[in-house]
Amino acid sequence: MAEGEKALLEVRDLRTHFDTDAGTARAVDGISFAIAPGECVALVGESGCGKSVSSMSVMRLLPSPPARVASGQILFEGRDLLGLSNAEMCAVRGKDIAMIFQEPQSALNPVFTIGDQVAEAYQIHHAGSRPREAWEKAVAALRSVGIPDPESRAKDYPHQLSGGMKQRVCIAMALICSPKLIIADEPTTALDVTIQAQILDLLRTLRKEHNLSLLLITHDLGVVAEMADRVCVMYAGKIVETAPTRELFAKPLHPYTQGLMRARPEPGSSRHGRKRLAVIPGLVPAATQFKDDCRFRTRCPLADEKCGSEPALQAYDGEHCAACWHTSAAGVQAWDARDAKGGPA
Amino acid sequence: MSAPAAPPAPAAAPGVSKGYWQLTWIQFRKRKDAYAGLFLLLLLFSMALTAPLLANNLPWYASGPEGVSFPLVRDFFFPLDHLDRFYNLLFVTLVLLGGAAGLGTAVRAKPPLGAAWLLAGLFAAVLVDQLAEMLIFLAYMVRLSPGAFPGLLGWITGLVQGGQGPEPAGIWAVRLAELGAIGFALRKIFQLYRQAQALGTRTLWVFAGVTLFLLLFFVSRTVGGRNVMPDRYRELKASGQGTVLMPLIPYGAKEPDSARTDHPPTAGHPLGCDNNGFDVLTRIIHGSRISLAVGFLAVGLALCIGILVGSMSGYFGGWFDLLSGRLIEVFVCFPSFFLILTIIAVAPRRSIFWVMFAIGLTGWTGIARLIRGEVLKVRQLDYIQAAKAIGMKNSRIIVRHILPNALAPVLVAATFGVAGAILSETGLGFLGLGVEPPTPSWGELLNQARQDPVRLWWLMLYPGLMIFMSVTLMNLVGEGLRDAMDPRLRK
Numbered sequence A: 001m002a003e004g005e006k007a008l009l010e011v012r013d014l015r016t017h018f019d020t021d022a023g024t025a026r027a028v029d030g031i032s033f034a035i036a037p038g039e040c041v042a043l044v045g046e047s048g049c050g051k052s053v054s055s056m057s058v059m060r061l062l063p064s065p066p067a068r069v070a071s072g073q074i075l076f077e078g079r080d081l082l083g084l085s086n087a088e089m090c091a092v093r094g095k096d097i098a099m100i101f102q103e104p105q106s107a108l109n110p111v112f113t114i115g116d117q118v119a120e121a122y123q124i125h126h127a128g129s130r131p132r133e134a135w136e137k138a139v140a141a142l143r144s145v146g147i148p149d150p151e152s153r154a155k156d157y158p159h160q161l162s163g164g165m166k167q168r169v170c171i172a173m174a175l176i177c178s179p180k181l182i183i184a185d186e187p188t189t190a191l192d193v194t195i196q197a198q199i200l201d202l203l204r205t206l207r208k209e210h211n212l213s214l215l216l217i218t219h220d221l222g223v224v225a226e227m228a229d230r231v232c233v234m235y236a237g238k239i240v241e242t243a244p245t246r247e248l249f250a251k252p253l254h255p256y257t258q259g260l261m262r263a264r265p266e267p268g269s270s271r272h273g274r275k276r277l278a279v280i281p282g283l284v285p286a287a288t289q290f291k292d293d294c295r296f297r298t299r300c301p302l303a304d305e306k307c308g309s310e311p312a313l314q315a316y317d318g319e320h321c322a323a324c325w326h327t328s329a330a331g332v333q334a335w336d337a338r339d340a341k342g343g344p345a
Numbered sequence B: 001m002s003a004p005a006a007p008p009a010p011a012a013a014p015g016v017s018k019g020y021w022q023l024t025w026i027q028f029r030k031r032k033d034a035y036a037g038l039f040l041l042l043l044l045f046s047m048a049l050t051a052p053l054l055a056n057n058l059p060w061y062a063s064g065p066e067g068v069s070f071p072l073v074r075d076f077f078f079p080l081d082h083l084d085r086f087y088n089l090l091f092v093t094l095v096l097l098g099g100a101a102g103l104g105t106a107v108r109a110k111p112p113l114g115a116a117w118l119l120a121g122l123f124a125a126v127l128v129d130q131l132a133e134m135l136i137f138l139a140y141m142v143r144l145s146p147g148a149f150p151g152l153l154g155w156i157t158g159l160v161q162g163g164q165g166p167e168p169a170g171i172w173a174v175r176l177a178e179l180g181a182i183g184f185a186l187r188k189i190f191q192l193y194r195q196a197q198a199l200g201t202r203t204l205w206v207f208a209g210v211t212l213f214l215l216l217f218f219v220s221r222t223v224g225g226r227n228v229m230p231d232r233y234r235e236l237k238a239s240g241q242g243t244v245l246m247p248l249i250p251y252g253a254k255e256p257d258s259a260r261t262d263h264p265p266t267a268g269h270p271l272g273c274d275n276n277g278f279d280v281l282t283r284i285i286h287g288s289r290i291s292l293a294v295g296f297l298a299v300g301l302a303l304c305i306g307i308l309v310g311s312m313s314g315y316f317g318g319w320f321d322l323l324s325g326r327l328i329e330v331f332v333c334f335p336s337f338f339l340i341l342t343i344i345a346v347a348p349r350r351s352i353f354w355v356m357f358a359i360g361l362t363g364w365t366g367i368a369r370l371i372r373g374e375v376l377k378v379r380q381l382d383y384i385q386a387a388k389a390i391g392m393k394n395s396r397i398i399v400r401h402i403l404p405n406a407l408a409p410v411l412v413a414a415t416f417g418v419a420g421a422i423l424s425e426t427g428l429g430f431l432g433l434g435v436e437p438p439t440p441s442w443g444e445l446l447n448q449a450r451q452d453p454v455r456l457w458w459l460m461l462y463p464g465l466m467i468f469m470s471v472t473l474m475n476l477v478g479e480g481l482r483d484a485m486d487p488r489l490r491k
Helices: A051-059 A086-092 A114-125 A131-144 A163-175 A193-210 A221-227 A245-250 A255-262 A330-342 B020-030 B032-049 B071-077 B082-108 B114-144 B151-161 B171-199 B201-223 B230-239 B280-316 B318-333 B336-346 B352-362 B364-378 B382-389 B394-406 B408-430 B442-449 B457-485
Strands: A009-020 A023-035 A040-044 A067-076 A097-100 A181-185 A213-218 A230-235 A238-244 A314-317 A320-322 B061-064 B067-069 B243-245
Touching (some): A009 A051, A023 A051, A040 A221, A051 A067, A114 A163, A213 A221, A255 A330, B082 B201, B280 B364, B336 B408, B352 B408, B364 B394
Parallel strands (some): A040 A230
Antiparallel strands (some): A238 A320, B061 B243
16 A cells, blocks of 8 residues: 555454363454555465454454454544444444355255345345335346346346356345445355456456445465555464565565465476476474464564564565565575475385 | 356246255145145134124124124124134135235236136225224214223323313323324334335235234224124014025024023034034034144244243353253153143133143143254354354344244144144143133033033034044144155155
8 A cells, every 4th residue: 555545454363262162262363454445465374374264353253252353443444443333333344345155056045045135235235225226226236237138137136146146146145335445255266267267357347336345355376466555474373474466576585475375286387307296295383382482483484583473564675565574585595405305205 | 236157047047946945845845634634724714814704693694774884894893802803804804815916916917817707806896995984983982982992092182182081190101101102013014114125026915915914903993792683683583574584504602592401403503502502513613613723823922932941052052051941841840731721820811812822831841842853953053154254143043044944844833733733722621621611612512512412412512523523634734744744755
């Protein structure tokens, strides 16, 4: 985000912890990011790194207990969402911030027609609106997300639609109250590749049309490259690197990001004389076991005694920040060396 | 709209794939016994709905020196008993709606149906005539005795006629509250209509039916019941001065014939007479009203409590879940029939509504547990999260999104519950704790047979058969429904 620009959403030092029998799981542990009006920010990371929990924390959709926001602020247009009452939060959800879910198959209620569900989303935030008006808005919304023949399609039940169509319906539901920010939690993961492209296309078009901000949660770097203005890479509940998309792809600083970039499948790639997919060995540590060291230490090729203390997120090159003691191109060579040593097992 | 190019339409064409209830219905019809059971059950229902038209001591039609009259029809609108009023007016509502539907079909038919037009015209004439008669009668009664009407209507008539003496202090507050309630109800009805319009014709029909029923009930209730005079028509018939057309079974459900106590079956009384000289067939026909009403209303009460408690404890969990779980356990601990007996024993008066209340109050635990389990299953589905994410409130999520997906198994339990409630009611009647004596009930007939079941075999056999039949039918339908809803049994 450029200097002086006012953020639409600003998350400051958010910590979301879960109280479990095995101890406190620090699923999100002090992340900060901001989204400017009209900007698309991607949260990237592998499964279990806290991407979804961060987005659910913003919407305050996590069941509590066990979830608990231990500290932090979530400022939406300068207002702290964490301080709102339940009723006030209901007025924000859908109206100011809307959400698109991963599985369109299960995100729609099977017993109502899709028109009903989209119209309902409109009626919730337009109390006293005539049902017919809501229905017409719903049909218009369905048309704007590219559902063919929306007048008759609106009377269909979810099971009569394909996965891509259902995701379009979910997008229509999210858009109908013209929110300022949309949180898309892996919106294309459950869809096949051609449909993915269509949905991403649609999201991009709608974003431009309505000047929407988008918080995109994904583990797919291809989606990030295509959609995002800025990227936050998450690892084990922390943001380890954040940069404008182009810069991140050109010059990843954190060894984890470098590892992620290498782990992208490339068809027929004979780079480094092998066709095997590069992997980051090991697993993300369990959220109950986090210590105050660099959490990537156990898997990092560059790890040394310095990594016993936690690195802070530092700016390196303008907006490009990383949290690592060894930020350099050395990481890439270290990954290559490790690959060569481990060999194609 | 600048939308991206639309992809080809999904494979399922509209109307090809079927909804959940359509599939259930298709499955249900495959079980012949359950299907036949449903048909017979509907017959039983029609019998209950039309009981006063089948067996009554008032004539359908009477003409004599005083002119022509339809005593049975008039009594049908203004019965003495609340339960009778409910059934009668339900029947009237159904007939009116059916007639209106027929009228609509006749008007829209191409080519126009002559016979349908004729029927529709006849129906409209009868409707206008009946409503006019009701209104005239209402006006007559109001003029006759304004003080007799409690509430707003009495107040208005009092105003019109210049009052009738001092009113108790504070009555104005009551009137105002009433006025507010009526205004609120009207506004609500108006809103519902507006919503129903958007929801489609079927919902509109339901709303029309409910409104019509409530309207009729209000008028009938305000007018109150009238004491009928069957003797007048009998004398008319005996004197030979006029024509009297009686129903098929010309006996009143509450009019005993003391000359015929414990009379065995004959041509005039095909199922005999009971201890008090009531015709058994008439009592059985009218008794079906009690049994079905107890069955459905008691289960309705159980459903209301069960759904409320079950859905809240399943959705919110926490201390409410804990508390309601223990409450259910306490209720389950008691043998329910003795709990019902206790409630009946402490009830301020003997009435059918207390019986329903007692049976309903002891029957909700199973339903609450069932609902709780279903809600626990449904609430963690994605569309509930999605509903929250568009800013929906908890109450609306429960009513709109969780309950419709959690109700199917409860429906099956409710069907079996109706059969159980019918049995409980007859059990109470058999013990002499059911409805008050002049009201007909199957259990009460069995109770009479108790003194000498061999000699009074008809008092045991026929009501017993009816109980057996209705309970079996309910269970058959319940089983059919259960199998039809079970996806594992679908082929």
